[in-house]
Amino acid sequence: MRRLRRRIARTVKPIGLALLMAGPLAAQEFTGLARLDADESAVIDRRGGGVEIELALSQAVPWRVFTLDAPRRLVLDFSEVDWAGADPAALLSADNAGPVRLGQARPGWSRLVLDLAAPMSVDSAGMRVEGQGARLTVILSPVSEADFAATARAQDPAGTALPPPVAEAPGPLVVAIDAGHGGVDPGAMREGLVEAELMLRLARETADAINRTGTMRAVLTRDADAFVPLTERMTIARAAGADLLLSLHADALEEDEASGGSVYTLSAEALDRASSRMVERHQRGDLLGGVDLSRQDDRVATALMDLARLDTAPQSERLAQALVAALETAGAHLNSRPRRSAPLAVLNAADFPSVLVEVGFLSNAGDRARLTNPTSRARIVAGLVSGLSAWAAEEAARAPLRRR
Ligand SMILES: [Zn+2]
Missing domain, CATH: 2.60.40.3500 (Immunoglobulin-like)
Structure with missing residues (x-):
């Protein structure tokens, strides 16, 4: 931090x-x-x-x-x-x-x-x-x-022997963009649309928009239709010096009424059915690739992650709020309950601020149309980028207070 x-x-x-x-x-x-x-x-x-x-x-x-x-x-x-x-x-x-x-x-x-x-x-x-x-x-x-x-x-x-030089504000904010699923794990599929493919396209578009800001730099945890295990995604993000992580998903429910985007932060339990379903689906996704998440949860790692989260949880919360507000301003379609929390593996693995953005539901015809339409996708991208900027500015304003 x-x-x-x-x-x-x-x-x-x-x-x-x-x-x-x-x-x-x-x-x-x-x-x-x-x-x-x-x-x-x-x-x-x-x-x-x-x-x-x-x-x-x-x-x-x-x-x-x-x-x-x-x-x-x-x-x-x-x-x-x-x-x-x-x-x-x-x-x-x-x-x-x-x-x-x-x-x-x-x-x-x-x-x-x-x-x-x-x-x-x-x-x-x-x-x-x-x-x-x-x-x-x-x-x-x-x-x-x-x-x-x-x-x-x-x-x-x-x-004499020079000490290491002082480096101040060394560069842009590094944003890890995590396109959900990929390869043997396609994620949700409806009407010929595949979550893994849609999220890769959205991740690339979001990364391009982030890189155009000049104040932020994006890194993709996968840039192909390939299965990348969770631990490897985190390694990629850390190696790039990620300051935060955005995981992008568009899942499907059995019924088609639910629509619109929502932003998840980590919590110990899922409090509603859509969130529980989200957890179920995404645990299964990782097991598909042969990674058993429960084994990584040894007690030392858990204790260290708990410590990291004391710092990151409030930042993730503010990030989620900034994203919801900016997506709304940008005209992206949001769910009636856009702020959610659940014990999601990807958020559990990140030791920097992280959120999972469910950009819509593949089970909903309106969302399918929005995710395949470049103009609607541009609204989502604009909302994500301006939410990130707003959050970064807010965190910067907080930093001097913390130092005192
Ligand atoms: Zn997903």
């Missing part, structure tokens, strides 16, 4: 926290070279003797900031920024600091050095993602000589 909060909390953090968060997210996630947009970057004075540094980059990169004494200067290291074409003199519009120097600290590390006219320390420093790019803001405030000496580094760490 720390990972999710870091990804979606695109706020400027106090520098102490930013340095503490130097974690295993190292350069391998950011192999491309970022470019500086000099027109959107500047070093300016702040009232009261401080300085503000704003740097616009073509992408987020790991970075760190520190001050050095004798002479007094601020150092920003990046892994890695292409300074080509940037004029250091043009960046500077400040009297409290300067000049700016741009260069390389050592291979793989780009460096900006700013001489300070007076003792200052870093008040705040943060990189936030903006569209495809990123913006770094560093604010310096005047301090006493003694305070400067206390916060400045004794020596330049470029000459």
Whole structure:
């Protein structure tokens, strides 16, 4: 969950926290070279003797900031920024600091050095993602000589063993899209329609729409009509760094009155007949492929999952609510009871926020028409994508509160 909060909390953090968060997210996630947009970057004075540094980059990169004494200067290291074409003199519009120097600290590390006219320390420093790019803001405030000496580094760490770089807001929210069933497990079948095929098409359309947002990235747990066991689906999602999982289904009931979409979260028991049927069908689906779910539920795994769920259950709940609201706004047809919960295996296996979206019932003629009609499907896709965005924004707004 720390990972999710870091990804979606695109706020400027106090520098102490930013340095503490130097974690295993190292350069391998950011192999491309970022470019500086000099027109959107500047070093300016702040009232009261401080300085503000704003740097616009073509992408987020790991970075760190520190001050050095004798002479007094601020150092920003990046892994890695292409300074080509940037004029250091043009960046500077400040009297409290300067000049700016741009260069390389050592291979793989780009460096900006700013001489300070007076003792200052870093008040705040943060990189936030903006569209495809990123913006770094560093604010310096005047301090006493003694305070400067206390916060400045004794020596330049470029000459010593470098700690892992600080990575802030490293990239888009990763959404795992799980097309239900597949291969030997076709799911529901009615009137020549097959749940597994319809869900794969819907999953691909949803993934394309997610990838077009620029703020989210989709990964499919299957991208073919093949049977993929539940454990493998989860492995695919985790390996991609999934922040959440959407499982897509369109099942069938014996009678055809039930119609419209509903969103499931995990619960210990199914409280109505449609939910019970959902559980039955989806347990059978996995047994078809030779996976006995009951054996995976050893006590250690269960205890660990319970711990993970303390964190993810409220997030999954908010995700389900955001999706229902957005599907409704987008004009997608919803069930009269669109919020449901049941002990579904796929939700039980996810250690990140997860919901199962029953986009409609193959047993209903109206839903069959809607799921095969591109315009109706586009409403579902639009609802899912805007629900995800709304949820991400809500979680980001919550993150600073949690940190206090
Ligand atoms: Zn299904």
